[in-house]
Amino acid sequence: MKFGHPLELLVRSLELQTTLANEDREAVLALPYTLRTLDPLSYLVREGEKPDKCPILVSGFAYRQKMTAEGTRQIVAIHTPGDALDFQNLFLNIADHNVQMLTRGEVAFVKRKDMQDLSLSSRKIAEAMFVKTLIEASILREWVVNVGRRKAPERIAHVLCELGARLKSMGLDGEYRYELPMTQEELGDAVGLTPVHVSRTLKLLSEEGLITREKRSIGFPDWERLCEYADFVDRYLHLDVRVSP
Amino acid sequence: MKFFFHLNNSTGWTHDREGHELDGVSQALETAVEAARSLLCADIAEGKPVDLGSYIATDDEIGREVARVTFDEVVTFHSR
Structure with a gap:
């Protein structure tokens, strides 16, 4: 399936659970963004840094990970195209984990302020973003069960x-x-x-x-x-x- | 440097076709020991028979075996 606009996949992802009005869809697609092609292992979010952008995965795969003091890595989530990679830090001022590219892929970088403004401009968009963040928490719970049990x-x-x-x-x-x-x-x-x-x-x-x-x-x-x-x-x-x- | 960790156990070979980038032979050896212990732990936890004769043969990029870790080398048993 091909998507013309890099943010169309985000709209599609948000609409899996939440019905957006036409103006909401248009508002998402109107977000200013910078599209970049990144190699595997490229960092999108770094632990300890202040998040200033909200990356949207357009193609390829990414993962969320944390490192132990000994340098061992635990991957805690895998991201597929259409995922917003940092809704979790949208209103937090410091990243507490890393997000990296798993494969080569395209990422649309939206300024965090623009994404914050968007979320506050429409109840439906805010709801859709909140639902996505809740689902990420649900997936994380399942991963804890998976690894632990x-x-x-x-x-x-x-x-x-x-x-x-x-x-x-x-x-x-x-x-x-x-x-x-x-x-x-x-x-x-x-x-x-x-x-x-x-x-x-x-x-x-x-x-x-x-x-x-x-x-x-x-x-x-x-x-x-x-x-x-x-x-x-x-x-x-x-x-x-x-x-x- | 890339190293390949091939497992030999009672069911035959499980070949590593991807390999892993590591600093050198000593890190490869540590990785093989960790892998052997992890497999033993899983088998013990699941109540499976433990094959202490299993081993992990570690090859370098040109296919030369640089280390061989047998499972009975990586555990110590005490009975009282």
């Missing part, structure tokens, strides 16, 4: 299911197949496993017929069975929940 195969299967469901909601994936945007090391940092453990687990999932792999392309021969195996219920993504007026 599920076994390695279920953990990895769960992340694969989530990515598939989110890409599908934005009309961005192929049917029951997508290109995994992460190395095994990055996937490991998202689920608290070493890369060797990830490698062994992906092999196990393949042997059990739950996934197929061809380089980075992951296929799902039986999506329902994988979801059941992974304990994946997409309720926490709130993909089909319309906000009450």
Whole structure:
């Protein structure tokens, strides 16, 4: 699916849960922005810095992460096109975590002040942004459960299911197949496993017929069975929940 | 430098096709030890049989094995 305006994906993402009026849509699309193509690992938000812009992911993937004092990384969220990468810091004055590009991709940078003004100008836009932030919190809760309580195969299967469901909601994936945007090391940092453990687990999932792999392309021969195996219920993504007026 | 961590256990080889950028052989060795311990922990926690003869063969960029970590090297058992 192609989008002409870089912020159209944001509108689409906001409208997954909240119906915007025409003037709200136009206000989002009228936001001044700077479009940049960034390489993997480029920082979009740095811990400790004052946020002065609100990046919108237009293409590619990004992730939210925190580092320990020992230098180990925990990836706490993966972002897909259409995601606003820093609604969480919109009204906070210091970033408490990092956001980096996972793959090469395009990002539209909107000035934080412009995004703040937009959120205060329309009740519906404010509601849509609030809902997105609540859903990010919901996803984070699920990730805590995933890393803290599920076994390695279920953990990895769960992340694969989530990515598939989110890409599908934005009309961005192929049917029951997508290109995994992460190395095994990055996937490991998202689920608290070493890369060797990830490698062994992906092999196990393949042997059990739950996934197929061809380089980075992951296929799902039986999506329902994988979801059941992974304990994946997409309720926490709130993909089909319309906000009450 | 890029290193590749290949796992050998009772089910055969799990090859690392991506590799990992690390500072040198000593960091690669640390990574292999950490990986072996992580796999052992998971197997023990899940009540699976523990194969102490499993090992992680670490290759450098040209496919030369620079380290081999056997699972029985990375744990110490005490019985009383």
